[in-house]
Amino acid sequence: MTEEGCVFLKDIKEMGFSTKAVHAGQNPCPVTGALSTPIYQTSTFVFENVKQGADRFAGKEDGYIYTRLGNPTQKALEDKMAILEGGEAALALSSGMAAVSAVIIALTKNGDHIVADKALYGCTFSFMSEIMTKYGVEVTFIDTSEISQIEKAIRDNTKIIYFESPANPTMKLVDMKQVADLARSRGIITVIDNTFMSPYFQRPIEYGIDVVLHSATKYISGHGDVIAGIVISKKDIIEIIRTIAKDLGGVISPFNAWLLLRGLKTLAVRMDRHNENALTIAEFLASHDKVKNVFYPGLPSHPQYGLAKKQMNGFGGMISFELKGGYEAGKKLMDRVKLCHLAVSLGDVDTLIQHPASMTHAIVPVDERLKAGITDGLVRLSVGIEDVDDIVEDLEEALR
Numbered sequence: 001m002t003e004e005g006c007v008f009l010k011d012i013k014e015m016g017f018s019t020k021a022v023h024a025g026q027n028p029c030p031v032t033g034a035l036s037t038p039i040y041q042t043s044t045f046v047f048e049n050v051k052q053g054a055d056r057f058a059g060k061e062d063g064y065i066y067t068r069l070g071n072p073t074q075k076a077l078e079d080k081m082a083i084l085e086g087g088e089a090a091l092a093l094s095s096g097m098a099a100v101s102a103v104i105i106a107l108t109k110n111g112d113h114i115v116a117d118k119a120l121y122g123c124t125f126s127f128m129s130e131i132m133t134k135y136g137v138e139v140t141f142i143d144t145s146e147i148s149q150i151e152k153a154i155r156d157n158t159k160i161i162y163f164e165s166p167a168n169p170t171m172k173l174v175d176m177k178q179v180a181d182l183a184r185s186r187g188i189i190t191v192i193d194n195t196f197m198s199p200y201f202q203r204p205i206e207y208g209i210d211v212v213l214h215s216a217t218k219y220i221s222g223h224g225d226v227i228a229g230i231v232i233s234k235k236d237i238i239e240i241i242r243t244i245a246k247d248l249g250g251v252i253s254p255f256n257a258w259l260l261l262r263g264l265k266t267l268a269v270r271m272d273r274h275n276e277n278a279l280t281i282a283e284f285l286a287s288h289d290k291v292k293n294v295f296y297p298g299l300p301s302h303p304q305y306g307l308a309k310k311q312m313n314g315f316g317g318m319i320s321f322e323l324k325g326g327y328e329a330g331k332k333l334m335d336r337v338k339l340c341h342l343a344v345s346l347g348d349v350d351t352l353i354q355h356p357a358s359m360t361h362a363i364v365p366v367d368e369r370l371k372a373g374i375t376d377g378l379v380r381l382s383v384g385i386e387d388v389d390d391i392v393e394d395l396e397e398a399l400r
């Protein structure tokens with residue numbers, strides 16, 4: 001990093017979101033002048049002598065050792081994401097699930113207890129209910145949007161309160177400040193999966209949340225070509241997670257870190273378009289006579305519309321809905337769309353449609369799934385950035 005670069009970037013935290021998304025964490029290469037951050041496609045880093053190698057291992061000297069322990073392309077991504085989320089530090093990993101699992105494993109031990117929302121991404125639910133319980137960590141699944149349920153579930157050994165807001169795929173919101181205040185008063189760490197909103201629309205650290213994580217596969221990448229995850233928090237918490245994550249081994253590749261750096265530069269413009277398109281489509285669906293329910297936090301009919309306006313800067317691109325004809329009608333719709341792709345994942349520039357009960361949440365036992373509000377008829381739409389009239393026309397045609 002050049003001195004000039006440092007001077008310019010000194011005040012980056014005070015700049016607007018889009019400026020941070022473009023510039024934070026990245027400077028032109030001081031040797032070649034390359035504007036784009038190089039992809040340091042290397043597994044190892046050469047030491048000048050034995051003392052230097054030993055000092056780096058002992059933490060007496062900064063510098064790179066081996067890409068599983070850190071890499072300059074990964075570092076640029078972590079610095080950018082920490083600034084975008086308003087955190088002190090970040091850790092990039094090979095998938096959203098690598099982030100979820102590293103956070104939970106690092107912050108709990110045998111005999112501890114987790115309070116988690118019952119509406120969670122399927123693999124997060126099964127990681128907690130199947131894997132963590134096997135290693136002696138108990139999990140109580142409740143509705144974290146009701147503070148009284150959290151109060152009731154907390155025990156002396158509760159270490160983490162974990163939730164998504166909006167939740168995948170029900171679009172239920174959780175009052176972040178209320179949960180953070182309660183958790184802090186009891187010495188419990190709060191963890192939020194902020195995948196659906198991205199830091200452009202929601203910055204949980206500003207509300208007192210301790211740890212923010214993302215499936216960076218989604219809006220952070222934006223282009224449907226990467227699997228990755230990222231965690232943002234205070235420096236000391238990130239160091240605890242980093243120490244565990246290096247042994248778990250879910251390291252992000254330098255190339256994928258670079259793809260995320262590139263994706264992040266356009267996060268704000270992409271998110272604005274996702275939001276604008278989703279609002280139009282949610283309104284279209286809500287007024288359609290074949291549609292029973294639409295779950296989108298930007299509709300005044302959403303039960304937490306007020307909370308959405310309070311803690312989010314936009315409503316995002318994710319919509320869930322049920323058709324009056326239930327599962328059969330939903331299945332027909334998903335089989336008939338042409339522009340919208342029938343595919344899991346979300347947050348891509350392409351519009352994606354899928355059936356949570358048989359796809360992303362198939363791993364959740366039926367009774368738990370229904371308790372979380374994930375009915376057989378629920379269809380999830382990740383609205384892309386195409387021309388909205390074309391998406392509406394595709395849905396209209398398929399509904400007909």
Ligand SMILES: Cc1ncc(COP(=O)(O)O)c(C=O)c1O
Nearest residue numbers: 095096097121168195215217228
């Ligand atoms: C909300 C949420 N969190 C976490 C994950 C896991 O992310 P990944 O697929 O990148 O491991 C997903 C994946 O769909 C998700 O939707």
